[in-house]
Amino acid sequence: MLKINNLHAAVDGKAILKGLNLEVGSGEVHAIMGPNGSGKSTLAQVLAGRDTFTVTDGSVDWDGTDLLALPAEERARAGLFLAFQYPVEIPGVSNAYFLKAAVNAVRRHRGLPEYDAMDFLARVKAEMKAVGMKEEFLYRSVNEGFSGGEKKRNEVLQMALLEPRLAVLDETDSGLDIDALKIVAEGVNRLRSPERSMIVITHYQRLLDYIVPDKVHVLSQGRIVRSGGRELALELEEHGYGWIDAEGKATKTAAGARP
Amino acid sequence: MNAPTLTSPPQAPAKRGDAIGAFLEQEYVAGFETRLETDSVPKGLSEDIVRTISARKGEPEWLLEWRLEAYRHWLTMTPPVWAAVQFPPVDFQDIVYYSAPKSKKDGPKSLDEVDPELLRTFEKLGVPLHERARLAGVAVDAVFDSVSVATTFKKELGEHGIVFCSFSEAVKEHPELVRQYLGTVVPPGDNFYAALNSAVFSDGSFVFIPKGVKCPMELSTYFRINARDTGQFERTLIIAEEGASVSYLEGCTAPMRDENQLHAAVVELIALDDAKIKYSTVQNWYPGDKDGKGGIYNFVTKRGDCRGARSHISWTQVETGSAITWKYPSVILRGDDSVGDFHSVALTNNLQQADTGTKMIHMGRNTRSTILSKGISAGRGSNTFRGLVRVTPRAEGARNYTQCDSLLIGDRCAAHTFPTIEVRNPSAHVEHEATTSRIGEDQLFYAMQRGISAEDAVSMIVNGFCREVFKELPMEFAVEAQKLLGVSLEGSVG
Numbered sequence: 001m002l003k004i005n006n007l008h009a010a011v012d013g014k015a016i017l018k019g020l021n022l023e024v025g026s027g028e029v030h031a032i033m034g035p036n037g038s039g040k041s042t043l044a045q046v047l048a049g050r051d052t053f054t055v056t057d058g059s060v061d062w063d064g065t066d067l068l069a070l071p072a073e074e075r076a077r078a079g080l081f082l083a084f085q086y087p088v089e090i091p092g093v094s095n096a097y098f099l100k101a102a103v104n105a106v107r108r109h110r111g112l113p114e115y116d117a118m119d120f121l122a123r124v125k126a127e128m129k130a131v132g133m134k135e136e137f138l139y140r141s142v143n144e145g146f147s148g149g150e151k152k153r154n155e156v157l158q159m160a161l162l163e164p165r166l167a168v169l170d171e172t173d174s175g176l177d178i179d180a181l182k183i184v185a186e187g188v189n190r191l192r193s194p195e196r197s198m199i200v201i202t203h204y205q206r207l208l209d210y211i212v213p214d215k216v217h218v219l220s221q222g223r224i225v226r227s228g229g230r231e232l233a234l235e236l237e238e239h240g241y242g243w244i245d246a247e248g249k250a251t252k253t254a255a256g257a258r259p
Numbered sequence: 260m261n262a263p264t265l266t267s268p269p270q271a272p273a274k275r276g277d278a279i280g281a282f283l284e285q286e287y288v289a290g291f292e293t294r295l296e297t298d299s300v301p302k303g304l305s306e307d308i309v310r311t312i313s314a315r316k317g318e319p320e321w322l323l324e325w326r327l328e329a330y331r332h333w334l335t336m337t338p339p340v341w342a343a344v345q346f347p348p349v350d351f352q353d354i355v356y357y358s359a360p361k362s363k364k365d366g367p368k369s370l371d372e373v374d375p376e377l378l379r380t381f382e383k384l385g386v387p388l389h390e391r392a393r394l395a396g397v398a399v400d401a402v403f404d405s406v407s408v409a410t411t412f413k414k415e416l417g418e419h420g421i422v423f424c425s426f427s428e429a430v431k432e433h434p435e436l437v438r439q440y441l442g443t444v445v446p447p448g449d450n451f452y453a454a455l456n457s458a459v460f461s462d463g464s465f466v467f468i469p470k471g472v473k474c475p476m477e478l479s480t481y482f483r484i485n486a487r488d489t490g491q492f493e494r495t496l497i498i499a500e501e502g503a504s505v506s507y508l509e510g511c512t513a514p515m516r517d518e519n520q521l522h523a524a525v526v527e528l529i530a531l532d533d534a535k536i537k538y539s540t541v542q543n544w545y546p547g548d549k550d551g552k553g554g555i556y557n558f559v560t561k562r563g564d565c566r567g568a569r570s571h572i573s574w575t576q577v578e579t580g581s582a583i584t585w586k587y588p589s590v591i592l593r594g595d596d597s598v599g600d601f602h603s604v605a606l607t608n609n610l611q612q613a614d615t616g617t618k619m620i621h622m623g624r625n626t627r628s629t630i631l632s633k634g635i636s637a638g639r640g641s642n643t644f645r646g647l648v649r650v651t652p653r654a655e656g657a658r659n660y661t662q663c664d665s666l667l668i669g670d671r672c673a674a675h676t677f678p679t680i681e682v683r684n685p686s687a688h689v690e691h692e693a694t695t696s697r698i699g700e701d702q703l704f705y706a707m708q709r710g711i712s713a714e715d716a717v718s719m720i721v722n723g724f725c726r727e728v729f730k731e732l733p734m735e736f737a738v739e740a741q742k743l744l745g746v747s748l749e750g751s752v753g
Contacts, residue, residue, distance in 0.1 A: 048708050052700065076710040088705035092723025101719065102709035109710065141723065158709065 007058035018222035027194035034219035077109035081164035090142040149180035156187035185210030329447035329457030342614040429465035444527035463493035468503035499534035532567030544580035554582025561588035565597035589618035592626035607640025616645040621657035636672035
């Protein structure tokens with residue numbers, strides 16, 4: 001269970017999250033929607049431990065652990081995974097090397113034996129097949145020269161390999177055509193399980209046709225202003241974010257509402 | 260494996276937010292001193308000192324004359340000031356020009372006669388000299404201060420007609436070869452430090468690969484400066500006759516001292532028709548402390564002469580040490596269809612300064628050269644690439660490709676690139692590419708979000724940056740070089 005309580009975060013002194021509350025139960029998939037600049041990506045980065053953001057108030061409890069007290073790499077080892085909106089290129093470092101280093105860092109932390117080269121290859125090849133990635137991507141530099149779709153598949157591959165307890169998908173649908181979107185969504189759906197919670201951040205309703213969430217939240221001006229079921233996403237699509245923004249401004253008290 | 264021992268001492272776990280700043284506080288692991296009785300000459304330089312060195316080594320008259328000529332020429336020269344490095348003037352009268360571990364006999368005839376303290380020193384550095392303890396396939400010449408203390412696998416190499424020995428021994432055993440080739444690539448008056456070296460050089464390595472022989476193992480020299488106030492002036496001469504080939508590696512370390520120590524070596528390579536020489540360096544001289552105190556001044560002249568047609572000389576260097584590095588391993592492409600390569604990784608951290616690069620002098624027809632330089636600056640380090648590609652009028656069809664990449668870690672370091680291209684033949688094809696990048700917070704965070712520690716992430720990113728060069732190193736050394744970069748960078752992230 002993830003409990004975000006009254007979270008405030010700023011970057012370069014500018015407040016972005018302004019009292020965000022959210023609870024995500026084990027095995028649940030929550031979608032967070034919102035207009036550009038509402039704080040969606042900031043939430044993802046703050047949860048993952050990026051130090052360019054300063055948490056100014058609030059707390060995040062993750063199965064009894066104070067998440068905000070852990071450095072980024074420890075959050076990752078403890079099972080928090082962020083699928084990046086813009087996966088980063090690392091020239092000269094092969095994807096295979098990077099993935100193996102990551103998987104073994106996580107396995108070490110969990111008290112599991114590290115994979116040797118053979119075990120790792122067998123595992124990663126099986127997972128690649130599942131997300132429709134060609135083997136050559138193992139030997140190319142991390143994300144270098146990958147197309148948008150290939151980068152996102154690489155994120156889903158990493159998620160599958162690292163077996164997180166909490167996965168945050170930051171606009172995984174951005175820049176994907178419909179075919180790529182389906183493949184990525186299938187990959188994500190395959191990883192749904194009662195032990196794994198997911199926060200799916202998206203600007204568009206369309207992704208939620210493929211990854212069906214248990215709950216939908218609308219983020220506006222650093223707060224969750226509305227929560228509901230799947231139908232909330234459809235409603236949003238119909239009325240646009242202007243509708244929420246107008247409402248959010250009119251009824252400020254709704255801002256702190258718990259889902 | 261002759262690169263220095265690279266075990267990294269236990270580190271406190273990196274703190275969050277300290278990712279790019281804490282990576283540089285790493286102790287120099289080769290910085291210990293060995294206490295030995297030494298046989299040294301008094302400080303300072305004069306004709307008498309040159310004569311004394313020559314006499315101690317029992318040299319023939321011609322070599323003494325050669326030294327004296329170099330010395331007299333040196334007196335007329337001034338130190339070069341054009342490099343982008345800053346340091347107080349060196350007092351050449353405050354240096355000991357010859358220091359040798361005192362041995363009871365003339366010199367060790369075999370490893371059993373070498374002072375056990377010396378053997379332990381090299382073992383501590385990861386260069387065990389006992390042949391049975393060595394990796395199969397690497398022969399070593401170990402140079403301690405001014406003299407060579409041991410050369411391994413001499414007998415096995417001798418069966419192929421290969422000569423691999425200390426320079427002093429070569430002067431005694433193969434004077435005709437030494438006399439024929441010495442100073443033919445780097446003449447005694449070539450530059451200030453080369454002239455100094457020619458006057459006072461004390462030892463070094465000598466390699467001769469006869470016609471048609473492919474050297475069956477890697478050859479390597481391990482240099483160690485130990486004595487205080489001592490300069491090291493070694494001279495390496497490698498000759499590959501027609502169709503011969505050899506791969507050679509040198510590694511270097513020195514104790515940690517507050518004073519700066521001078522290292523002014525000369526390396527000459529000669530490749531005749533169809534010969535190939537691959538020369539790799541892993542340089543880890545003491546770089547000084549984090550405030551820039553102490554460290555080696557590494558002022559070295561290295562040059563290869565592709566004298567024969569279709570000959571090939573390749574320099575690969577990984578430079579992580581020294582307070583100041585001033586060196587430009589070069590190739591003279593004299594023979595038609597000859598090939599020259601320069602692959603370099605130079606890292607500066609704390610207050611280290613490096614001004615390094617290469618010269619490719621195209622003289623023969625259809626000569627080709629490749630320059631691949633990777634400069635990494637961290638802390639307040641300054642890293643300069645200086646290159647010259649010269650195509651002379653008769654070098655029909657010359658080709659050069661140059662790529663210079665700089666990587667910055669942190670925001671107080673500097674990288675400079677000074678490429679010079681002189682083309683005097685219209686058929687030449689010369690390409691130059693340069694990039695500068697910074698280790699991104701993005702890259703670090705991405706790796707850390709996957710559970711990888713900050714230090715491993717930096718090391719991974721830097722190694723990725725250097726990969727094209729590392730793949731040119733013999734495999735065992737590539738592994739050492741990677742570890743060395745990791746160690747040299749520790750504390751640079753924070």
